[in-house]
Amino acid sequence: MSGKKCKHCGSSDIEVDPARGDAVCTNCGSVLEDNIIVAEIEFQENAHGGASTIGQFVSAESKGGATGFGRAFNVGIGQESREVTLRKAREGITALCQQLRLNQQCIDIACNFYKMALSRHLTIGRPSSHTQAACVYMTCRTEGTAHLLIDVSDAVPICCYQVGRTYFKLSRALCINIPPTGNG
Structure with a gap:
């Protein structure tokens, strides 16, 4: 000084x-x-x-000081990477669920599946659209909707085999008990 x-x-x-x-x-x-x-x-x-x-990390979410400066002008500046990832995932899942005419409860469930996958680092190395589609399909299966894997993959559009592989890996890694599909 x-x-x-x-x-x-x-x-x-x-x-x-x-x-x-x-x-x-x-x-x-x-x-x-x-x-x-x-x-x-x-x-x-x-x-x-x-x-x-020497020193310590100061998060954008910390209280005090001018940590929030610039948010009014640059949306997203100072936000944590996880927040941005979850916001973008919610937007993608919402758009996909709206195409499939799924309700808000299904959107919320699919977003929760995505959060679980993100917290267990299961999103690393795969496109977010694949993970989002797999989470929506897991929701369709757990909620018993009439949607098939091909319906979800056509709406994205992603090859149904890629969505299926991602769905299978996520459902096993997250220990989600998926009911079998009915034949009648």
Whole structure:
């Protein structure tokens, strides 16, 4: 804090510690600032010879400060990646369910299946449209609607074998008890 003086004793001997995020007067010991956000990156050597950063991560969801600045102008800036992924998944699932004329309850169930798949990292490495379609088909099966796998794959459009593979992998990994399809 160059050029600043302590408001308690008037001393200009102020120590700023970016690791702790505070500024302390070395003369009287008063904490002049805390929770300082530093825009620079500093490294320190650990006991094993490796390097680590000094400081801590500040999430966009944290309270206080100007963390929400810019949201009014740039929607999505500062949001967590998971929030964006879930919002886009809900949009895709809603559009697919509307094409299939499924109700809001089915949309919510399919979105919950997607959340479960996302939390177990089952969405990594496969297109989100495949996962969304598989979640909608799981919903159709668990809710007993008259929709077939081909109906879901035609609405997307994705090859029914790809949707079927994704559906099978997700239903097994999530331990979803899928009722068998009826023949009459």
